[in-house]
Amino acid sequence: MSPAFGRGAMTNHMIDLKNTNVALIMGSNIAENHPIGMKWLTEGRLDPKRQTKIIHVDPRFTRTSAVSDLYCPMRSGTDIAFLGGMINYILENDLYHKEYVLNYTNISYIIKDEYGFEDGLFSGYDESKRTYDFGSWGYQYDADGKIMTDETLQHPRCVYQLLKKHFSRYDVDTVCRITGSPKNKYLQVLDIFCSTGEPNKTGTICYAMGITQHTVGSQNVKAFTIVQLLLGNMGRPGGGINALRGENNVQGATDMALLFHIIPGYISSPTNTEDNKDLISFIRKITPGAAKLPFNNLNEFREIVKQGIPYSGWKVHSSKWVVSLLKAWYGEAANASNDFAYHYLPKRDASKNYSHIALFEAMYRGEIEGLFVNGTNPVVGGPNANKEQEALTKLKWMVNIDLWRTETADFWTYPGWDRAVDNPNVNTYAPTNIGTEVFFLPAAAVYEKEGTAAQTGRWVQFRWKGADPVGESKADLWIYDELGKRLKQLYAGSNRPEDEPILNMTWEYEGHAGEEEPDILKVAHELCGFHIADGTPVEGFAQLKDDGSTACGNWIYCGGTTLKDGKFIYKPQLREKDDPSGLGLFPNWGWAWPVNRRVIYNRCSVQPDGVTPWPGDEDRRLVWWDAEAGGWTGWDVPDFIKSVGPDNPAFKDPFIMRPEGKACIFAADGSLIDGPLPEHYEPWESPVPPVLNKQSLNPVAKVWEPDKKGTSDKYPIIATTYRVCEHWQSGSLTRNLPWLAELMPDMLIELSEELAKEKGIKNGREVIISTTRGDIKAIACVTKRFKPFVLGDDIVHQIGLLWQFGFKGYAKGDIANRLTPHIGDANTMCPEYKAWLCDIRRA
Amino acid sequence: MAYLTNLYDSSRCTACRGCQVACKNWNQLPAVIEPFRGNYQTHEDTNADTFTIVKMIETEDPVDGVIWNFLKYQCMHCFDPACLKVCPRDAYTKTSWGATVHDPDKCIGCQYCTYACPFEIPKYRKREDITTKCTLCADRVEEGLQPACAATCAPGALMFGNRNELLQYAEDRVKHLRANGFPRATIYGKMELGGLNKLYVLTDTPDKFGLPVDPKVPGQIPFWKDWVQPYIGWLIPLALAGSATSFVTTRILANKHGKHDEGGHE
Numbered sequence A: 001m002s003p004a005f006g007r008g009a010m011t012n013h014m015i016d017l018k019n020t021n022v023a024l025i026m027g028s029n030i031a032e033n034h035p036i037g038m039k040w041l042t043e044g045r046l047d048p049k050r051q052t053k054i055i056h057v058d059p060r061f062t063r064t065s066a067v068s069d070l071y072c073p074m075r076s077g078t079d080i081a082f083l084g085g086m087i088n089y090i091l092e093n094d095l096y097h098k099e100y101v102l103n104y105t106n107i108s109y110i111i112k113d114e115y116g117f118e119d120g121l122f123s124g125y126d127e128s129k130r131t132y133d134f135g136s137w138g139y140q141y142d143a144d145g146k147i148m149t150d151e152t153l154q155h156p157r158c159v160y161q162l163l164k165k166h167f168s169r170y171d172v173d174t175v176c177r178i179t180g181s182p183k184n185k186y187l188q189v190l191d192i193f194c195s196t197g198e199p200n201k202t203g204t205i206c207y208a209m210g211i212t213q214h215t216v217g218s219q220n221v222k223a224f225t226i227v228q229l230l231l232g233n234m235g236r237p238g239g240g241i242n243a244l245r246g247e248n249n250v251q252g253a254t255d256m257a258l259l260f261h262i263i264p265g266y267i268s269s270p271t272n273t274e275d276n277k278d279l280i281s282f283i284r285k286i287t288p289g290a291a292k293l294p295f296n297n298l299n300e301f302r303e304i305v306k307q308g309i310p311y312s313g314w315k316v317h318s319s320k321w322v323v324s325l326l327k328a329w330y331g332e333a334a335n336a337s338n339d340f341a342y343h344y345l346p347k348r349d350a351s352k353n354y355s356h357i358a359l360f361e362a363m364y365r366g367e368i369e370g371l372f373v374n375g376t377n378p379v380v381g382g383p384n385a386n387k388e389q390e391a392l393t394k395l396k397w398m399v400n401i402d403l404w405r406t407e408t409a410d411f412w413t414y415p416g417w418d419r420a421v422d423n424p425n426v427n428t429y430a431p432t433n434i435g436t437e438v439f440f441l442p443a444a445a446v447y448e449k450e451g452t453a454a455q456t457g458r459w460v461q462f463r464w465k466g467a468d469p470v471g472e473s474k475a476d477l478w479i480y481d482e483l484g485k486r487l488k489q490l491y492a493g494s495n496r497p498e499d500e501p502i503l504n505m506t507w508e509y510e511g512h513a514g515e516e517e518p519d520i521l522k523v524a525h526e527l528c529g530f531h532i533a534d535g536t537p538v539e540g541f542a543q544l545k546d547d548g549s550t551a552c553g554n555w556i557y558c559g560g561t562t563l564k565d566g567k568f569i570y571k572p573q574l575r576e577k578d579d580p581s582g583l584g585l586f587p588n589w590g591w592a593w594p595v596n597r598r599v600i601y602n603r604c605s606v607q608p609d610g611v612t613p614w615p616g617d618e619d620r621r622l623v624w625w626d627a628e629a630g631g632w633t634g635w636d637v638p639d640f641i642k643s644v645g646p647d648n649p650a651f652k653d654p655f656i657m658r659p660e661g662k663a664c665i666f667a668a669d670g671s672l673i674d675g676p677l678p679e680h681y682e683p684w685e686s687p688v689p690p691v692l693n694k695q696s697l698n699p700v701a702k703v704w705e706p707d708k709k710g711t712s713d714k715y716p717i718i719a720t721t722y723r724v725c726e727h728w729q730s731g732s733l734t735r736n737l738p739w740l741a742e743l744m745p746d747m748l749i750e751l752s753e754e755l756a757k758e759k760g761i762k763n764g765r766e767v768i769i770s771t772t773r774g775d776i777k778a779i780a781c782v783t784k785r786f787k788p789f790v791l792g793d794d795i796v797h798q799i800g801l802l803w804q805f806g807f808k809g810y811a812k813g814d815i816a817n818r819l820t821p822h823i824g825d826a827n828t829m830c831p832e833y834k835a836w837l838c839d840i841r842r843a
Numbered sequence B: 001m002a003y004l005t006n007l008y009d010s011s012r013c014t015a016c017r018g019c020q021v022a023c024k025n026w027n028q029l030p031a032v033i034e035p036f037r038g039n040y041q042t043h044e045d046t047n048a049d050t051f052t053i054v055k056m057i058e059t060e061d062p063v064d065g066v067i068w069n070f071l072k073y074q075c076m077h078c079f080d081p082a083c084l085k086v087c088p089r090d091a092y093t094k095t096s097w098g099a100t101v102h103d104p105d106k107c108i109g110c111q112y113c114t115y116a117c118p119f120e121i122p123k124y125r126k127r128e129d130i131t132t133k134c135t136l137c138a139d140r141v142e143e144g145l146q147p148a149c150a151a152t153c154a155p156g157a158l159m160f161g162n163r164n165e166l167l168q169y170a171e172d173r174v175k176h177l178r179a180n181g182f183p184r185a186t187i188y189g190k191m192e193l194g195g196l197n198k199l200y201v202l203t204d205t206p207d208k209f210g211l212p213v214d215p216k217v218p219g220q221i222p223f224w225k226d227w228v229q230p231y232i233g234w235l236i237p238l239a240l241a242g243s244a245t246s247f248v249t250t251r252i253l254a255n256k257h258g259k260h261d262e263g264g265h266e
């Protein structure tokens, strides 16, 4: 989403689902996996004003389909075809929200003449490297350096015309031939969802891993952004693109940069290259529009910022976020004379990838000695689990922090290594020939510790401790605080410069006298930022400085703390139930980043004049320009610069995190490395040849194990993995709770009655599923809810597997991920769990 | 006193089974782990340690395509409970607000109630030699709380309150559903068996949810209790030795799952 809007987060929030006219649930099983989201959709349904219609598009008929108004099946991995057809339908029938699109997106921007697209390849493709040169994917600029536009949308190189041409190939019949959706159902989906292009309606899209876990995952999301921008559904109540996170606090984890390519606050992490060699180079790199500007130090840079950098957006302030972060981490050791200790920051190898698959591939090659596994269970949850489990045998040591001894903690005890169902490709181990030393630290459960979780809608909510931890288990904060303190002790007295980052790291979270637990509010204080001079909270990121006078552990959390009557307030602890707007914003319940905005891009909830609601939509206005007061105001915190009024040219630029100020239908300059517009490619393993173009696989997806690609002659059946309501993630929690284990006691696969008949498989009996990566057993759930897909003259079958089982706990079963491939999205490397090939037979 | 009841709206239920877990939690019932038999429902019926289940029924028709119906199933707290009528030890009582409550201390495990109940609800728990069933959370309701199942239901499919008010909701809801794609939507529990203190809004006819369309108390039952009541004090041993036992044993033998003595994993 960030190439389109500037941020990657869920745009609206859970309660906001009640405000929608139409919800398109695609690649998500909201009723089972986000039941609280479903609760709010139900509210919308019962509200006579909204009468929410729910559409479910999914390869499987799930409990979500059962409660939807319309279910439309779709073959796994064909989302772009499905959505491309929708884009085509909107454009062909002029259903787009004209005022909105013209003013708030880059639809009128003129694209370079060199940009082109042919046979599934965008201009600039280098086949030998499987990469693109993005040079031609840019805007045309006039003599003054302004992007050229054509508001009439007639210019043949404007985004509108290019978009129309690109998606003209996605006619309904072609789409249905690819997706296998029944044409009548598909037309109904188009009709109902595209009706939200009317200015008085909004439609929301909810998605989850069914969208992202593909070799085209990012482009799937990009296709959503185009649909939602054309229909004018962004930044408005009941609209948006709602990325439902796989678990609570995944949002928090990414906010805190538990990813390899960013540092806290979604800033690109520094690399070992020349353009990152010192602080000023780094700032030049991360500030949009700064590349060629004349400055050599922070002072000169500040002068330039003061005058304004065209097309830089809010990220023009990146230097303040970075310097404040360095101050938070290194305190007094970070100062103007030493580049604020920028040299302490680890620099990642720019030529390497450190995502999940890459990490385990490196581990498998023996390049990694030690591993911390905390709250994750890769032996169950990782792709190609046979390989990942084997990779663990190559480690010297592993620290596992969890509530139970999970399959990962006890990987060395795996009973299946010498079991009957085995694949010749899988190596056999025994505990006696595994050298990995495993340390297990029992962790406290969520109710046994205090802290915040940032839920899917960016709401950060504090949770108080409900019970004491069991036995010796400890809160994660305690564990990491001890680790930090002991590391510092170990390095104490060293005068080697490379030890300085640890020695000088600020680490003062000492709890109250007599308490063993560190003080979590001290962590919050550092995270949300403070003035160095007097230690008072920084009230918002506009106050952050790059001169060393402020410290802030994560700029997007700035404003989460305040002083009231001299008392320190941590806003995630707020629990007020007032909702003056009636739109479910609850501004004083918890706190949402950024600066308590509940719906991001909310400037779009009013017309370009900043005041008038969209026709017929008076009660869904979130913010507005108050001419008298000379500032923006409203029910929500405006996602806009407060003082920018009608006389400022940026007044109609609602996407402040984008350099253009507009949302990007066309993703210019390689913000997505696999193309400025989405194009349908088949999954890595697909049973059918490409229809729309000559490419089968996404041309830039990285292929790790070419020899492990299953072909449809041996493995003709499509498979996908998923979760059910009764188990959570890898099941390490829920399979250990008898009340949940009894509700979903065994590993199962779902298949159609037709396929069962063909293979002689009986409901409730064991089957064997095999791929080039491994074989597993499971119990067959033969159901009317699965149907074969008719693709032109071909009929293909799809099965579904729960990935939540393992060899520990009350409910045990084979691990579905022993079957899934090591291949991921071209941009994010998110593994393609959702579409791969297998074969099945009776056990 | 006005009756307080649980209403279940099948059009809002997502079959999350949170209610089933909440019930186990409140009543501290052990898990009954049965192997997966090819249906998400996992437990085919309620059992001595599972007072409520959510039925999941798949059907398909040429017009509507695949339909997956959900139904929360438990004791119906009948206005005129057959279980209460037949119990030789008066283990059953009706609270002033409509719950049919069973007293395990009085229960002798004869299972006559199981046979009498039109829904076969009371289940035998071998380890204590008693029958058990949903209590409508009388222990919570009398302390001003909602039943545990209703309190946990996220999409609001379960609602607890005054029966007359809930009946009004049900009438309105059914009207709305009938006009919006569910022409056969109906209320269950309003009239059945003279009224149940448990209301259902169904999106289709009761048989599509595994409910008896016209539930009946097995023929001999009212007769037996009315006859035996005056002599209850001295007749119990005799009755148990005679007719009742034979009913029960026949019932056990004929029981379609043959699982009466499966009081969970003990």
Ligand code: SF4
Residues within 6 Å of the ligand: B012, B013, B014, B015, B016, B017, B018, B019, B020, B054, B072, B149, B152, B153, B154, B155, B156, B157, B158
């Ligand atoms: S808790 Fe509510 S939604 Fe979930 S199964 Fe029970 S009745 Fe249905």
Ligand code: SF4
Residues within 6 Å of the ligand: B074, B075, B076, B077, B078, B081, B082, B083, B084, B100, B116, B117, B118, B119, B120, B121, B122, B133
């Ligand atoms: S449903 Fe059966 S157990 Fe419940 S009150 Fe009625 S007769 Fe008694």
Ligand code: SF4
Residues within 6 Å of the ligand: B022, B023, B024, B026, B027, B051, B052, B074, B133, B134, B135, B136, B137, B147, B148, B149, B150
């Ligand atoms: S009312 Fe109480 S006992 Fe009855 S099903 Fe609900 S939670 Fe269980």
